[in-house]
Amino acid sequence: MSDEIWSQENCTPTDIEAALRGLLNQRASEGGGVYAPARVLNLIVVVDREWRGEIANRLEQIGRYSASRTIMCVVEQGRDHITAWARMTAPDTMPPPGEIAPVREQIEIEVGPQHLPVLDTVVDPVVVPELLTVLWSPHGHDDAVDALLRRIVDVILIDSVVDPDPDEALERVEQLSERAYVVDLAWLRSTPWRERVAATFDPRDMRPALRAISGVTVRYRPDSEASAFLFVGWLASRLGWTVSPLIGRGDSLHGHAHARKQDVHLRLEQHPDQAVPGLAGVTVETAHGVSVSLDRAPGGLTEHRRERDGSEHTWKVLGASRGEGGILGQGVRQALLRDPTYKPALDAARAMLP
Numbered sequence: 001m002s003d004e005i006w007s008q009e010n011c012t013p014t015d016i017e018a019a020l021r022g023l024l025n026q027r028a029s030e031g032g033g034v035y036a037p038a039r040v041l042n043l044i045v046v047v048d049r050e051w052r053g054e055i056a057n058r059l060e061q062i063g064r065y066s067a068s069r070t071i072m073c074v075v076e077q078g079r080d081h082i083t084a085w086a087r088m089t090a091p092d093t094m095p096p097p098g099e100i101a102p103v104r105e106q107i108e109i110e111v112g113p114q115h116l117p118v119l120d121t122v123v124d125p126v127v128v129p130e131l132l133t134v135l136w137s138p139h140g141h142d143d144a145v146d147a148l149l150r151r152i153v154d155v156i157l158i159d160s161v162v163d164p165d166p167d168e169a170l171e172r173v174e175q176l177s178e179r180a181y182v183v184d185l186a187w188l189r190s191t192p193w194r195e196r197v198a199a200t201f202d203p204r205d206m207r208p209a210l211r212a213i214s215g216v217t218v219r220y221r222p223d224s225e226a227s228a229f230l231f232v233g234w235l236a237s238r239l240g241w242t243v244s245p246l247i248g249r250g251d252s253l254h255g256h257a258h259a260r261k262q263d264v265h266l267r268l269e270q271h272p273d274q275a276v277p278g279l280a281g282v283t284v285e286t287a288h289g290v291s292v293s294l295d296r297a298p299g300g301l302t303e304h305r306r307e308r309d310g311s312e313h314t315w316k317v318l319g320a321s322r323g324e325g326g327i328l329g330q331g332v333r334q335a336l337l338r339d340p341t342y343k344p345a346l347d348a349a350r351a352m353l354p
Contacts, residue, residue, distance in 0.1 A: 007085035013125040016084045016107060020126070023088040024103065037103045041335065042127040043067030044153070046119070046137040046144050049076040049110075055138060061325020067332055069105045069128055073119060075141065079112035082122065116144040120152050127152060134335045135180075136328075138162070149179050155335040157328075160186035160226035161277050167353045169226050173346060183334045186227045187342055188327050189278035193294060194234055196301060196317055197284060200292050210239060212286040215265040219281035219295075221274035222251075226349075228268045231279065232257075233349030234341060243352045255352065262287060266352070276324070 004026055006019040024037065047055045052074050059070065090103045107126055115122055127133055136157040137145050145156070156176055163169035176182050201210050216235060220228040236243045236257055241264060246255035253268040271280035274296070281295040293304040294317070301317040 004088045004090075005085065006087075007083075009083050010081045011084050012082065013122050016086060016109065017125045019086050020088070020105060020107070023086060037068060037105055037128075039068040039128050039131055041067050041069075041131050041332075042133040043070045043332065044123055044127070044133065044135045044148060045070065045072045046116075046135070046139070046141050047072060047074055048139045049074055051139060058325050058328050061323070062329040062332060066104065066329075067134065069107070069131075071107045071109065071123060071126055073123070073144070074108060074110045075116065075139075075144075076110055076112060079110060080114070081112075082115065083110040084108060116141055117147055119144045120147045120150055123148065124152060132335065134183075134332065136331075149176075153180055155181045155183060157183050157185065157331045157335070160184050160230070161224045163226075164223065166226040166229055167350075170229070170346060170350050170353070174350070177343070177346075181335070181338070182342075183331045184230070184342065184346075185327055185331050186224065186278075187230050187339075187345070188330050188334065189224075190227055190231045190234070191330070192301065192317075193231060193279055193282050196294055196303065197235075197282065197292070200284075200305075209286045209288065209290055211259070211261055212288050213239070213259065213264055213284060214262060214287040215267070215283075215285040217267040217269060217281075217283040217285075218279060219269045219271040219274075220279050221277055222270045222272060224274075224277050224279070225268070227278050229349035229352055230345050231282070232266055232268070232352065233345040233347070236348040236352075237344035238341065241348075243348055245354050246352050248354055253354065 004023045006023055008015055045055060045059070085108050087106045088103055109122065111122065132154050133152055134155045134157060135145065135148050135153040138159065158173060158176065160166070160169040160173060163172065173182055173184060201207065216232060218228040218231055239259065241257035241259050243257045244255060246253040246266060246268065251270040255266045257264040257266055274280040281293065283291060283293040285291040289308045291306045294301045297316070299316065299318060302314065303317050304312065304314045306312045
């Protein structure tokens with residue numbers, strides 16, 4: 001890949017937009033090839049200066065789900081003017097006759113705290129009209145989020161585990177969902193766990209066991225309590241359980257959900273040794289003596305199953321973990337889709353909060 005780069009100190013949003021047009025024209029004039037921006041969506045990212053490198057690395061890991069135009073707004077304390085640079089990346093080789101080479105666009109805008117309440121006016125000339133616009137603000141900056149939600153953003157990426165209080169985190173999700181479509185990275189981290197549990201009960205002879213579930217235990221990193229609530233909320237909403245607030249006992253939470261035939265004991269346990277955000281393990285038990293446990297392990301998940309006759313089996317579920325970069329990529333992809341299971345899971349999760 002080859003890059004064309006522009007930068008300017010003390011510039012305006014109009015300067016940035018004109019520079020992007022100039023870069024594209026420059027690319028098209030070199031060698032006579034046909035180049036076109038691979039525009040699918042706009043991704044706006046608002047970050048603190050000190051964390052800019054980490055966020056940029058995560059964006060690089062998105063891979064094939066990368067947004068076509070990425071606009072990173074870097075917030076620097078004490079800055080009183082806007083500085084920006086733009087990069088246009090295209091294949092090194094000229095496209096064959098009749099083919100079009102895709103071009104990716106990346107913009108970085110350095111702003112000060114005073115720009116955040118009016119960040120929509122800064123970003124508006126730079127976003128591609130008529131495209132879906134996604135916002136990710138991993139370090140808060142609610143004033144910037146509110147400004148961009150006024151008229152620019154269609155989808156907002158959040159991470160419910162960032163807030164140490166799951167009640168406040170999930171309430172914030174509820175509020176944001178009234179203004180834009182929400183994609184929760186905490187929810188996406190549980191995707192392999194939900195997929196595997198669903199696959200366990202998918203065979204026809206296992207379907208009756210869904211009505212006999214008697215206990216669910218979720219193990220999670222202490223800062224990922226929201227993920228644990230969302231996982232149990234997913235089970236409750238899909239299986240028609242009635243839930244009520246859980247009760248804290250030491251480092252765990254206990255309660256019951258009311259199913260059609262029996263109560264389901266719910267237990268959420270902290271797992272301090274968990275190295276990454278999200279779940280550490282899940283156990284689902286049935287009244288018939290069958291239990292299925294999933295636990296995080298190198299290379300994927302370890303599944304342990306106990307049958308009615310007491311026999312036990314253990315095997316590895318390969319490739320279950322996608323890493324934080326893969327989860328972010330899935331979040332960008334999810335912005336183009338709609339997940340009908342998240343909102344019911346969120347409602348059930350909020351009903352279980354102590």
